Amino acid sequence: MIDEATLRHVARLARIDLAGLDLEQLRGELGRVLDLLAALDRADRLDVGSEEATMALRPDVVIPSAPLSELLAAAPAVSEDGAFLVPKVLP
DSSP: OOOHHHHHHHHHHTTOOOTTSOHHHHHHHHHHHHHHHHHHHHSOOTTSOOHHHHOOOOOOOOOOOOOHHHHHHTSSEEOTTSOEEOOOOOO
């Protein structure tokens, strides 16, 4: 289990307000998550096989899509050259 100082440090980095939360419960939960990650790190990854054998890809097939006019009708706004205009979400 992690100590309280580490928990507070991680919470500060993640900008999580710990006020009113059960720190012992959080320490236990975070400890279990870290234990699971450690178990995954110890897992034997050498017997996975070749990349080609594990990546079953479907063949690329061209299929028709909806008409452009129908797609643009669903857009919030459309530019003069026919591109989707959407509201800015990042500063």
